[in-house]
Amino acid sequence: MSEFEQKVLKLLEDINGKLDTLLKGGTGTTTTATVTPSVPAPAAEPEPSRPKPSELVEKQKEEERLIEKPPVEGRRVCSQCGGTSFNAVEDKSQVLHQMGGVKIYAKKYICKGCGAEA
Numbered sequence: 001m002s003e004f005e006q007k008v009l010k011l012l013e014d015i016n017g018k019l020d021t022l023l024k025g026g027t028g029t030t031t032t033a034t035v036t037p038s039v040p041a042p043a044a045e046p047e048p049s050r051p052k053p054s055e056l057v058e059k060q061k062e063e064e065r066l067i068e069k070p071p072v073e074g075r076r077v078c079s080q081c082g083g084t085s086f087n088a089v090e091d092k093s094q095v096l097h098q099m100g101g102v103k104i105y106a107k108k109y110i111c112k113g114c115g116a117e118a
C-alpha cells in the first residue's frame with residue numbers, strides 16, 4: 001500500500017468517525033440546529049392561461065368598440081381662441097416608437113386660427 005493510499009484511508013477513517021458522532025447526535029462540537037431546507041416549497045403549478053370563450057368574446061367586443069370610436073379630431077377646441085380647426089403636425093421631439101429606421105412621431109395640433117399648440 002502506497003503512502004498516498006494510506007493517507008486516503010486515514011482520511012476516510014476520520015470522516016467515518018465524524019459521521020458516527022454526527023449520527024449519534026454529536027458531542028457538542030457539532031451544531032444540533034435543525035436543518036431548514038433552503039429550497040422553497042415548490043410553487044403551485046400555474047394554471048394554463050387559456051382564455052375562456054366568453055373572455056374571447058368580451059375581448060372582441062372591446063376591440064370593436066375601440067374601432068367604432070376613433071379619436072374625433074373635430075372636437076378639439078383651441079384654449080386660446082376657441083377655434084376648432086387644427087393642423088396636425090408631427091412632434092419631432094416625441095418619438096412614439098421606431099421600427100426599421102422609421103420613426104413614428106407623436107402628433108401635436110396647431111390651431112389654424114391663432115397658431116397655439118393644442
Ligand SMILES: [Zn+2]
Pocket residue numbers: 078079080081082083111112113114115116
Ligand atoms: Zn387658436
